[in-house]
Amino acid sequence: KAGVTQTPRYLIKTRGQQVTLSCSPISGHRSVSWYQQTPGQGLQFLFEYFSETQRNKGNFPGRFSGRQFSNSRSEMNVSTLELGDSALYLCASSLRGPSSYNEQFFGPGTRLTVL
Amino acid sequence: DQQVKQNSPSLSVQEGRISILNCDYTNSMFDYFLWYKKYPAEGPTFLISISSIKDKNEDGRFTVFLNKSAKHLSLHIVPSQPGDSAVYFCAASDSGAGSYQLTFGKGTKLSVIP
Numbered sequence: 001k002a003g004v005t006q007t008p009r010y011l012i013k014t015r016g017q018q019v020t021l022s023c024s025p026i027s028g029h030r031s032v033s034w035y036q037q038t039p040g041q042g043l044q045f046l047f048e049y050f051s052e053t054q055r056n057k058g059n060f061p062g063r064f065s066g067r068q069f070s071n072s073r074s075e076m077n078v079s080t081l082e083l084g085d086s087a088l089y090l091c092a093s094s095l096r097g098p099s100s101y102n103e104q105f106f107g108p109g110t111r112l113t114v115l
Numbered sequence: 116d117q118q119v120k121q122n123s124p125s126l127s128v129q130e131g132r133i134s135i136l137n138c139d140y141t142n143s144m145f146d147y148f149l150w151y152k153k154y155p156a157e158g159p160t161f162l163i164s165i166s167s168i169k170d171k172n173e174d175g176r177f178t179v180f181l182n183k184s185a186k187h188l189s190l191h192i193v194p195s196q197p198g199d200s201a202v203y204f205c206a207a208s209d210s211g212a213g214s215y216q217l218t219f220g221k222g223t224k225l226s227v228i229p
Contacts, residue, residue, distance in 0.1 A: 004158070006158075031215050033215055033216070033217070035217075035219075042204075042219055042220070042221040042222060043159075043204065043206075043217075043219040044219075045216045045217065045218070048214055048215050048216060050215075055213065055214050055215070056212075056213075056214035056215075056216050058216070090158050090159070092158075092217075094215055096215060102147050102149075102208045102210060102215050102217065103149065103161055103164055104149075104161070104215065104217060105161060106151075106158035106159045106160070106161075107158050108156075108157055108158045109156075109157070109158050111156075
């Protein structure tokens, strides 16, 4: 079974631009979560999508948004990029069934650099 | 306010010996705990998990222990191998919250010396 895939793997943008990152979950997984990893803050939860609906959102400004499509693929968007948005963005998928525990499986991440 | 803490940023262990990684949490609503391993430039890899109804879960060389009263969990790796060298993250979730949000510690870098 293929794992979680993320595109692109690397991205360089300048301040003020916007960016869209893509995530394809493991086949059959309906929940997709996004995390930001930085050296200072570690892994921080951005948001979770399930059945095309945002279920929870972390403590990030409104510049960070996302969506999920009917095939469970997800995108996240960051508008008006700031230098501090430079990070590794990780997507994780989960079954989210009634008897499933919260085991999330991560993709390789997208390394975003804002200049 | 860090709800999941890994107080040791790094740990060095001889090959063949036991590695013990520790994690403390403050949120009493957390009821499911996971350990992930991460190599540079890769996403975290799920290792092992434990629910709050258990105090021990074992999978091969990896064992996780949970002490609910102390709000403490630990990951034991026996025997340690050089390939285990990586950053290990402890994570926790509150299944009653209806969200699959994981709260992570900041990680412990394990170095296994041949």
